[in-house]
Structure formats: structure tokens, C-alpha cells
Amino acid sequence: MAEEKPFEERTEQATPRKREKAREKGEVPRSREITSIIPMWSVLLYLFFGGAVLHSLMNYVRNGLQRSAELSITESSIVEVFKADSIQFGMLMLPLFAVILIVTISVHFLQTGFLLSAAPLSPQFSRVNPLAGIKRYFSLNMVVEALKGLFKITVLGTVLYLILKEQMFKMPLLVDMSIQSVQAFSFHQIYRLFLISAVVLTIFAVADFAYQRWYFGRNLKMTRQEIKDEHKEVEGSPLVKARIRSLQREMARKRMMQEVPKADVVITNPTHFAVCLKYDLQGMGAPKVIAKGQNLVAEKIKEVARKSGVPQFEDKPLARSLFRLEIGEEIPEVFYKAVAAILANVYKLKGKGVHL
The missing domain is CATH 3.40.1690.10 (secretion proteins EscU)
Incomplete structure (x- = not known):
């Protein structure tokens, strides 16, 4: 395999042919951050637009708490409760899983379009090469990923801490509230935390997607010589084309002589x-x-x-x-x-x- 040219020498934007070849190999810009926030937004949308679902979920939790106080614990009763709760919980979660699946597929198509490639599944011995592994570990992308993860955790942790700190003084008041009020307060705070976390993570995801597109384009850049070589590969070198034209003329001349x-x-x-x-x-x-x-x-x-x-x-x-x-x-x-x-x-x- 030819040695990869340094980025300093690759000053030209990738040609459509190189982009198409990269796509055939399954190499397209994609952000894992966008994929990671899909379940969170799916839950939020599911709860926001499904008031009946939220009500059923609250009833499910409340009934579970009440049954746990009234239930005589035996082997058969535990099995019956487990069966009933599993079916009820599954029915509540099935629409949520459907929403997550639909949104995940939609976001995937928005990022990459329709792309089916078996190239990423083929064995690549460079992946098991220790030297190549060390290079990848200390590459610019890995450093950026580490800094990005650290920054994301710091910002998200700070935001959540400030929100929880604001609500801490309300915690002692929960002792005097009814179960329904405690449930409503808890669900409201959880939903709020989820929403703010989703907004913060979405900002990171959008920034990460922009970075991934830039990084992908940077990796695809070509040298002037690579563009010339590609042009020769597509159009053929002048010597080869001249030879082909000469052979074509010779064949036409032979047919004419006949x-x-x-x-x-x-x-x-x-x-x-x-x-x-x-x-x-x-x-x-x-x-x-x-x-x-x-x-x-x-x-x-x-x-x-x-x-x-x-x-x-x-x-x-x-x-x-x-x-x-x-x-x-x-x-x-x-x-x-x-x-x-x-x-x-x-x-x-x-x-x-x-x-x-």
C-alpha cells in the first residue's frame, strides 16, 4: 500500500470520484453524538405528546407501590405479579421502542443517505497491527474525542448540578406530600432534567457533526499529483490514448483495404x-x-x-x-x-x- 501523504501536501479538495469510492467503502461523515441522543429525545417526545401514556406510567408505578404494601409474599403471587407487570410494562414501552427505531433510521438516512456497503465488514489486517493501533490511539481524532468527552461531561455535570441544587430545598417538603404529589413532582423534575440534558447534548451533537464533516473532508484531501493520476486513470494517459487511436486507425484502414x-x-x-x-x-x-x-x-x-x-x-x-x-x-x-x-x-x- 502506498504511503499516505502528509496533510501539508494534500491541498486540493477531493474529487467526486474519490468521494464516491470512499462512499462505496462505507466511509461517510457521521456523528456518534447524534445517534446517542436519539433515545433521549424519543423518550421526551413520547412523554410530551403521549399524555395518556404518561398517566398510564404513573398509574403503573403507583399501583406497584400499593401492591407491594398489600401483597402477601409467596412464590405463586410473585410469579403472577411479575407476569402481569411484564405484560403491562411491555405494552407501555412498545410504542417507545417503535419511536426510537423510526427516529434512529430517519437520522441515519439524514446523515449518510441510502448506503449499503459490505466493505467495513471485510477483514483489514491494519486493524490488528500494533503499530497502526498505537498511531490511531495518539492520532488527532482520538485526542479531540477525549477532550470532547471530558468537556461534555464537565458542562453537562455543571448544568445538572446547578439544577439539582436549585431543587434541593424542596426535598424536605416531600415528606408531607401524598404519593400522587410526590409522583408528579418526581416525574416533573426527571422530565426537566432529561429535557435540559437533551438540549445540551444536542448542541454538542450538532457541533460534533460539523467537526466530523470537516475532519472527513480533510482526510479526503488530495495532492496535485493524486489528482493528475486520477485523471490519467479515468481519461487514460496521452500516450495510451494516442496508441489506442493509432490502433483504431489501423483497424479502420484494414477494413477499408478489404x-x-x-x-x-x-x-x-x-x-x-x-x-x-x-x-x-x-x-x-x-x-x-x-x-x-x-x-x-x-x-x-x-x-x-x-x-x-x-x-x-x-x-x-x-x-x-x-x-x-x-x-x-x-x-x-x-x-x-x-x-x-x-x-x-x-x-x-x-x-x-x-x-x-
Whole structure:
């Protein structure tokens, strides 16, 4: 594997081709922070919009507390209570899990789009290389991740401490409250803590997503030489393209030479141009150019024509004019008279007639 170039040398933005190749490998900018806050926001939205659910959850807790005081503890009673509570709790939590699943999938698509790649699952021996592991451990990204985690815990802990400190003086008052009031107060404070924590973590998640996009783009940057190499890979090097064009011309020339024996006549310059004409009275409206050449190619056409017994007529102006036509093109009407005279001589020799 080629050695990775230093960031200082990679000054050019990644090309669309490199971005597409990275995407095929499953390499896209994504933030784990955004994924981590999904369950928290799902719970908050679930409780905020589901008043009936919150009421059922409070009843579930209250009934559990009441039953625990009244229940005679036996093996069968514990099993029955466990079954009933499990079913009730599952029914309460099922919509929440559905919300978490839907939101998780939605956020994933918002971050990466539709992406299916088996490349991350393939074995990569660099991952088990101790030296590579040490490099990753002390990389810029790992340092940033560590500082980011420390900063997040510090800020979140400070915010929660200030909120709890504000509510501490209310704690002694709970002793004189009813169970319903204690429940309402507790749920309100928990919901408030969840909401503030979610807001703080969302700010971190948005900042982290912006950082991940920047870091991903930075890693994809290319050197000028890499861009040139990619261009050569896509378009082909000038030498290769020239060689391909040369081979294509050679193949076209060979195919053209195979048509020379089928010509009725070759009109020459006589040294610089040679144009082969064919005329089929039944299938053509006018004589057609089936081969042509200049200089060395013209000499080759005349040589093949001699070996094949194709008549050659010298007419410098006509040969030069017909050479401008494309292979497969019928001659214009302006040349009918001159070509007809030549073909008349050819067909006279062959015992045919010509009508243009």
C-alpha cells in the first residue's frame, strides 16, 4: 500500500470520484453524538405528546407501590405479579421502542443517505497491527474525542448540578406530600432534567457533526499529483490514448483495404490521392466512395487494386474533389458527368452499360 501523504501536501479538495469510492467503502461523515441522543429525545417526545401514556406510567408505578404494601409474599403471587407487570410494562414501552427505531433510521438516512456497503465488514489486517493501533490511539481524532468527552461531561455535570441544587430545598417538603404529589413532582423534575440534558447534548451533537464533516473532508484531501493520476486513470494517459487511436486507425484502414477489390474503379491523382468508387444500378442512386487514401495509403490502395484487377483512371482534379467526400457517401450530382464517362469506359471493357 502506498504511503499516505502528509496533510501539508494534500491541498486540493477531493474529487467526486474519490468521494464516491470512499462512499462505496462505507466511509461517510457521521456523528456518534447524534445517534446517542436519539433515545433521549424519543423518550421526551413520547412523554410530551403521549399524555395518556404518561398517566398510564404513573398509574403503573403507583399501583406497584400499593401492591407491594398489600401483597402477601409467596412464590405463586410473585410469579403472577411479575407476569402481569411484564405484560403491562411491555405494552407501555412498545410504542417507545417503535419511536426510537423510526427516529434512529430517519437520522441515519439524514446523515449518510441510502448506503449499503459490505466493505467495513471485510477483514483489514491494519486493524490488528500494533503499530497502526498505537498511531490511531495518539492520532488527532482520538485526542479531540477525549477532550470532547471530558468537556461534555464537565458542562453537562455543571448544568445538572446547578439544577439539582436549585431543587434541593424542596426535598424536605416531600415528606408531607401524598404519593400522587410526590409522583408528579418526581416525574416533573426527571422530565426537566432529561429535557435540559437533551438540549445540551444536542448542541454538542450538532457541533460534533460539523467537526466530523470537516475532519472527513480533510482526510479526503488530495495532492496535485493524486489528482493528475486520477485523471490519467479515468481519461487514460496521452500516450495510451494516442496508441489506442493509432490502433483504431489501423483497424479502420484494414477494413477499408478489404473493400478495394469490390470497387468498380480507382480514380487517382496519380501520386497523392486514390479514391475507390462502386456503383450498383439496382441498389444505389449514384456511385459511392468505398475507400480513399492519401500518399502512402493511396499507394497501398493502388497496389491492392492492381492485384485485384480493378481499373485505375488518372484524373487529378476529380480525384482531389472526390477525396473530400466521406467513405460511404454517394457522389454529388456535379460529378455525375465526369464519373459517368469513366465508368462508361470501365463497363465497356467489362461489357456492361452505365446510366446515371
